[in-house]
Amino acid sequence: MKPDDLDVHLLIEGLYHRYGYDFRNYASASLKRRIQSFLKTEEIATVAELRAQVLTDRACAERLLLGLTVNTTAMFRDPSFYVAFRQQVVPLLRTYPFLRIWHAGCSTGQEVYSMAILLQEEGLYHRCRIYATDANDRVLQIARQGIYPSKQMQDYTQLYLKAGGLRTFSEYYTAKYNNVILRPALRERVVFGEHNLVTDGSFNEFNVIICRNVLIYFNQTLQNQVHGLFYNSLCKFGILGLGKQETIRFTKYETAYDDLAKAEKLYRRRN
Numbered sequence: 001m002k003p004d005d006l007d008v009h010l011l012i013e014g015l016y017h018r019y020g021y022d023f024r025n026y027a028s029a030s031l032k033r034r035i036q037s038f039l040k041t042e043e044i045a046t047v048a049e050l051r052a053q054v055l056t057d058r059a060c061a062e063r064l065l066l067g068l069t070v071n072t073t074a075m076f077r078d079p080s081f082y083v084a085f086r087q088q089v090v091p092l093l094r095t096y097p098f099l100r101i102w103h104a105g106c107s108t109g110q111e112v113y114s115m116a117i118l119l120q121e122e123g124l125y126h127r128c129r130i131y132a133t134d135a136n137d138r139v140l141q142i143a144r145q146g147i148y149p150s151k152q153m154q155d156y157t158q159l160y161l162k163a164g165g166l167r168t169f170s171e172y173y174t175a176k177y178n179n180v181i182l183r184p185a186l187r188e189r190v191v192f193g194e195h196n197l198v199t200d201g202s203f204n205e206f207n208v209i210i211c212r213n214v215l216i217y218f219n220q221t222l223q224n225q226v227h228g229l230f231y232n233s234l235c236k237f238g239i240l241g242l243g244k245q246e247t248i249r250f251t252k253y254e255t256a257y258d259d260l261a262k263a264e265k266l267y268r269r270r271n
């Protein structure tokens, strides 16, 4: 192991053994980039110095925890995913009297509210319970509020239209100062909660699991482990939705799903 890699390895092991934060199977290239950026922000010279500080300073460890995960998200991110969801998945969902949907790694909630809007427009929302989880409590606090900067609304409006939105996007929020507050009805059937995909197990059986732009940060071992969790948490013929750069191919569960919309990474559990 190169000296730089060894320092990163010891830092990640230290975080796990001292605090139980488990980044041991995250993809190392991305972890290294995040650590370098954290060193700059904290004005710490080396990874070895950071490790020494983290082990004795819980506040620093918590900041590092936030720094190690990427929380970027948007409403109707990758709008073609939502078009495919409307066309390929919604007709299947209509056949169920009640639906449980899990958004794993939901960050600040925009993905969850986008799904709530889509389901409302398709007349399915009242039949759904949406579980929206993330390992990071800070992002969940924002998600629960459903308050976002007004300046993002122009982009979100464009994405909503590209995603096949059926109404006027501004119907879904009220503007207040520099923010918008999403309509409380969009939260009515959503439960937000902390869940760590590395360390926590299954907590229900779902008709749909959406986990977008999360597995990309995990190595192959951890991707396989989390796919095991998803497979065991989906009902027969349940739907799995991944991010654009993610795939079920090359994982242990490749043959357990059929493609529903290949390019959009929408899969259906075989049985």
Ligand SMILES: C[S@@+](CC[C@H](N)C(=O)[O-])C[C@H]1O[C@@H](n2cnc3c(N)ncnc32)[C@H](O)[C@@H]1O
Pocket: 069, 070, 071, 072, 073, 074, 077, 104, 105, 106, 107, 108, 111, 133, 134, 135, 136, 139, 195, 196, 197, 198, 199, 211, 212, 213, 214, 243
């Ligand atoms: C890039 S965001 C993706 C947000 C949203 N799914 C999207 O596609 O727009 C990745 C999210 O995964 C969460 N995450 C990272 N590791 C996790 C883990 N082990 N368990 C649960 N969530 C995790 C991060 O906290 C972050 O909010």
